[in-house]
Amino acid sequence: MAIERYNPREVEPRWQKAWDEARIFEIDNDDPKPKYYMLEMFPYPSGRIHMGHVRNYAMGDVVARYRRAKGYNVLHPMGWDAFGMPAENAARDNNTHPKGWTYSNIDTMRRQLKSMGLSLDWSREFATCDVEYYHQQQALFLDFLEAGLVYRRKSKVNWDPVDMTVLANEQVENGRGWRSGAVVEQRELVQWFFRITEYATDLLESLDELDGWPEKVRLMQRNWIGRSRGARVTFPLVERQDGTADSIVCFSTRPDTLYGASFLAISAEHPVALERAESVPELREFIAECRKLGTSAAEVEKAEKRGFDLGLTVAHPFIEGKQLPVYAANFVLMDYGTGAVFGCPAHDQRDLEFARKYGLEVTPVLAPLDAPDQPVAVSDTAFVDDGVLINSGPLSGLRKDAAIEKAIEILAGKGLAVAETNFRLRDWGISRQRYWGCPIPVIHCDDCGVVPVPKSDLPVRLPDDVLFDKPGNPLDRHPTWRNVPCPVCGKEARRETDTMDTFVDSSWYFARFTAPRADTPTLPATANAWLPVDLYIGGVEHAILHLLYSRFFTRGMQATGHLDLKEPFRGMFTQGMVVHETYQIDRDGRPEWLAPTEINISEKEGGRSAERIGTGEPVRIGAIEKMSKSKKNVVDPDDIIATYGADTARFFMLSDSPPERDVIWTAAGVEGAHRFVQKIWRLLGESASQLAAIQAGAADQGAAGDLSRLAHKTVSAVATDIEKLAFNKAVARIYELVNALAAPLSEVRAGRATPEMQAAVKQACEYLLRILAPMMPHFAEECWRLIGKSTMIALEPWPAHDETLIAEDLLHLPVQINGKKRADLAIEASAGPEEIEAAVLALDAVCLALDGKQPKKVIIVPKRIVNVVI
């Protein structure tokens, strides 16, 4: 009997509607089942979803549907990270309004996501640009302000001259804005800051307990927070200047090397240098040059270590009468430590280079551990390993670590040192001079200063009537919005026109999902019940910023009583990108990119070649790269879903490539996935009536037993694979099960199968569909109907596999002779070591090799292997 091909275009919308109408993914906070919070990073509504979204949400949906089948109450929400610059750029370029542009993009992308058949609770959807959301964010801001977690200060900021806004340190990459790519300038502005450094130690140390996170991400955060323990050491100036300074304080992680110090280097921005510059024109010039110095990797690499002798000297804190010269140096950063370091050339490579250049002394004060009496000859490589102190007065003879403590202890007694820990992490500057963001809810009054907007006056709404005809912040130019009476004295005052960094919006949305309509930021009891997120999936590009900010925010929300936990994400996973080949032709001598839809690829034994559709021009097949519009190597999810259906797209995304690695999108791969869908449809469809009629029964004998065992094994292994997110392995096992089902199914169809075999086949088919359902939900529903079921497979529990059925009664043991495989042994699983050894020694291959002699040793690894050593 011929069966029609499976038609996802008809089937998928029908099941989406059925799920929707049954509201099976809308969940109840009071459900007594154990909770599971599955979250994928919410998208920025840029216009259309891309394949990266498809991959991310396909993976998340497998886990959500699997957990639901396993009996969990699964929270699986979706929203929109909807504030941000592209909306303003679009407004400027296309004469639209950011709001209209954003919400219309959301509508498009919501439709696209719905066409994927994701098991999302859409009743909890929100966008961060919804007034209701940023209202609560403003309330949080006020609470943070009151708790001292927000402050305002004048600071040097990273100014992006293209986007005309301030960037956080985290948003500057190699001296360029992360979005615009423009070279960032330094400006002095009054800015709002979140006091993330308050939690530096906690954020660092808690990483140790986040064992559900990739080690790589934890490491990146550790490095970013960048703790270093050391000491502040005071070097008194020998001749006081006219000004205020009478000493220079250095931060050092190696106070043990103080006896080897031969100079001080301070930042060009250091107050002592600036003061000195007032009377020394050459120094002014030097400082100006330092300011110009780029911070990009390449520039730093080749920038020469340069110094300017300030003509000042400081007293050595240990050695009576010894004086050290003070340099301003281009490699000392003002915003780390104290902006001043002491140089110990023998034990620091950079100091050594500096010392060689300016002819300063190089005094080794550490000897290697294995030759503590041998003075190290330092020529052009500093000795930086652990060692034993020499020529160091009271420190001599101590190991490095002990010497560090001793040095601090002695100097502390003289009031010249204090132990200190420094962090690389800076406070988080959140002021943005933009319109399309959450307004910072404060008012500036000439008399009362900075006044928080009373909570009863929230939300501070963004005005709709703004113009984007000029660069800069339209809120500044709005005729009336800024003007507001002071909440304290009633006098005319001005609203803050800065809005918040959009990273603030995404720092707490996961908590809002637990009670998205509450008129407080969270309902604490509800948030506590759902959080932490059990599994959070997103791109590795957020490994530092977003995840660190969210961890900070959770702590801040705990401090202000909005929830009661520190770590928002128990499990975390970073998925790889979707990449694609690139194609080029030469047009008038210049290379031009072609889209995959514009070319034809042919594959022969000799290799692959491509030509342009229509013209037949030969096409160069280029590198495999991240899908991007500029290289035209993008594949539109809408097209794929229209052609193959969402299930095929989802299944292909899960196949082959491990989820943390990049997946290469190929037409052949998608077609392969689609063929598999049709194959199952055909196999089941051809035997559908027979399958529906089979009665359940025992299926544990002979060939039926083998099939039954495979089905149980597959169920168990696929569950483990999904829990480990090894979707590619789960897919491979499903292929194996289907391959094994083909022949028995045709026996069933032909009416030749024994009752036992029939029962085994029926059970295997049902198991197959139930484990396939998280990956290909629509298709599984349709097949479930096909074999005569009337329930919804989305509501079916995960099959309960039987461990005892998985156990084999006959073992196949490979037999090695001297480590090389020579034979196989089939033996009862219950056989003991003696029986196995006897059976092995009776094998022809073994007898032949032994040639009548006794083996030296027989190694039997239970259920694994036997090795006969001769």
Added chain:
RNA sequence: GCGGACGUGGUGGAACUGGUAGACACAAGGGACUUAAAAUCCCUCGGCCUCUGGCUAUACGGGUUCGAGUCCCGUCGUCCGCACCA
């Protein structure tokens, strides 16, 4: 420069805690069905040889072990993060 990850067929990748290397898939080649094509089905598919068998093979060179893709040392290469952080 510092820190980390990785290196397996033509390709994506499997291989548990050291135990049969190459599961599963893609591509390719051959065949069946067909007037033909598509679809489908069957076979071959790391390399070499004296081919019902054997040798060799997991970037390269050593080592530990009865046994190494897996552990250790060294070399080379690729990718990622940070970057004048004292």
